[in-house]
Amino acid sequence: MAVNRPGFFFDYDVDSDGSLSKPIWADGIARRNYSVFGDAVSFDPTYSTNKYDMAFTPFTGVNHHKRSVTFCGALVAHEDADSFKWVFSRSLAAMGGKEPKYIITDQDPGILKAVPLVFKTARHRYYIKATEFDAKWEEIGREHTVNNIDWFKEMYAKRKHWVMAHCRDLEMGGVMWTTQRSESENSFFKRFESKSGTLVEFLLRFDSAMDQQRHTQKKLDNGNIHTSPKISTHLAIEVHGAQVYSHKVFEEFQEEVKYSIDTCKSRGFSEADSLEVTTLRDANRDRNYQIHLKQLVAAECFKGKALYAGIWCKDAIHTKMFDCNGEEAADVDIIDGKQIAMSVMWSEIH
Known part of the structure; x- marks a missing residue:
C-alpha cells in the first residue's frame, strides 16, 4: 500500500495472542495537512466501527476553510492508557515528531494518563467554559459553600486544561473549544461505517470518506481562486x-x-x-x-x-511534504478524478 502512495505511514501492534490490536495510518496528504494545520488537534475515540468491536480514533484539525480535516486514523481494541500511549507516540512518528500546540480530548482516564507521557510541549485541554471565569468560580464557591470540596478545588487547579479564558496565550487556542469538532468528524465517518464489516471493508470506506473530504477542500480551494467575496465597506x-x-x-x-x-x-x-x-x-x-x-x-x-x-491565508496549503525517508513527495496531492467521482457517488447512496 505504501509503495503506491507517496508519503504513506503505517504501523501496528498485536496482543499477546498475535491478534491485531492497534493499527495506525496516515497518507501523504494527511501528513501534509498536519504540517500546515496541525497546531490544534482533537482526539476522540467515541464509537466501535467493525465486527471486531475496535474503536476508531481519528486525529482531527481545522483547515483554512474552517472545516474538519483528518490528520491520522487509528483503531484500538482496548481503550486503556497503554493503547492510547502507543497511538499517541506513533501519531507523532507519522508527523515527523512535531507536537501540536494543544490537543483536546474528553476526560477518559486512559487518555488523561497517556497524554503527558507522550506530549511534552503540547497543552492538553478537555472542556471550555465562558470568559470571566475566575470571578464567577469564586462567586459560585461562596454562594454554595463548596470552595473546600476536593473536587471543586481540583477542577479549579486544572482550569488551564478546560477554561477558554486561560488559553488566550495559546497559539490556535480559539480554533477548537470542545470535542465538538471530533464529534462532528465522527458523524461524518459514520456515514461510511458498517459495524458488521471487516477491517478491509472499513479501510475502503475510510478511503471513500477521505476522498470526499478532500474533494470538498479542492472545490473550496478552486472557489477561492476563481471567485471573489462581496465587499461591504470598501475600506x-x-x-x-x-x-x-x-x-x-x-x-x-x-x-x-x-x-x-x-x-x-x-x-x-x-x-x-x-x-x-x-x-x-x-x-x-x-x-x-x-x-x-x-x-x-x-x-x-x-x-x-x-x-x-486560526486565521489562515487562502494559499496556506501550498507547502512541501516529505515521505518517511525524508525525501520530498511531489505528488502527494494528486487524487485521481475518477476515484473522486466514485467516492462522491458512494457517499450519496449510503
Missing part, C-alpha cells in the same frame, strides 16, 4: 482581507470589520509615558478599552488575534 483593510483570506475566514474577518464600524467609537486621544492613548467605546458591550498606540501596535494586535483564532 482598504477589508479589500486586502478579501485578497488574502479564504472565503470562510474572510466572512468572519468581514464581520469584525463591520462590527467595529457600527459599534466602536474613539472617545479622544491623550498621551501617557510618551505613548499616544485612545479610549475606544464598544457600545454594544457597554465597555471602554484603552489602547496604547505605538509603532506596529495594530499589526502586533492583529497577529495575536490571528494566531489565537
Whole structure:
C-alpha cells in the first residue's frame, strides 16, 4: 500500500495472542495537512466501527476553510492508557515528531494518563467554559459553600486544561473549544461505517470518506481562486482581507470589520509615558478599552488575534511534504478524478 502512495505511514501492534490490536495510518496528504494545520488537534475515540468491536480514533484539525480535516486514523481494541500511549507516540512518528500546540480530548482516564507521557510541549485541554471565569468560580464557591470540596478545588487547579479564558496565550487556542469538532468528524465517518464489516471493508470506506473530504477542500480551494467575496465597506483593510483570506475566514474577518464600524467609537486621544492613548467605546458591550498606540501596535494586535483564532491565508496549503525517508513527495496531492467521482457517488447512496 505504501509503495503506491507517496508519503504513506503505517504501523501496528498485536496482543499477546498475535491478534491485531492497534493499527495506525496516515497518507501523504494527511501528513501534509498536519504540517500546515496541525497546531490544534482533537482526539476522540467515541464509537466501535467493525465486527471486531475496535474503536476508531481519528486525529482531527481545522483547515483554512474552517472545516474538519483528518490528520491520522487509528483503531484500538482496548481503550486503556497503554493503547492510547502507543497511538499517541506513533501519531507523532507519522508527523515527523512535531507536537501540536494543544490537543483536546474528553476526560477518559486512559487518555488523561497517556497524554503527558507522550506530549511534552503540547497543552492538553478537555472542556471550555465562558470568559470571566475566575470571578464567577469564586462567586459560585461562596454562594454554595463548596470552595473546600476536593473536587471543586481540583477542577479549579486544572482550569488551564478546560477554561477558554486561560488559553488566550495559546497559539490556535480559539480554533477548537470542545470535542465538538471530533464529534462532528465522527458523524461524518459514520456515514461510511458498517459495524458488521471487516477491517478491509472499513479501510475502503475510510478511503471513500477521505476522498470526499478532500474533494470538498479542492472545490473550496478552486472557489477561492476563481471567485471573489462581496465587499461591504470598501475600506482598504477589508479589500486586502478579501485578497488574502479564504472565503470562510474572510466572512468572519468581514464581520469584525463591520462590527467595529457600527459599534466602536474613539472617545479622544491623550498621551501617557510618551505613548499616544485612545479610549475606544464598544457600545454594544457597554465597555471602554484603552489602547496604547505605538509603532506596529495594530499589526502586533492583529497577529495575536490571528494566531489565537486560526486565521489562515487562502494559499496556506501550498507547502512541501516529505515521505518517511525524508525525501520530498511531489505528488502527494494528486487524487485521481475518477476515484473522486466514485467516492462522491458512494457517499450519496449510503
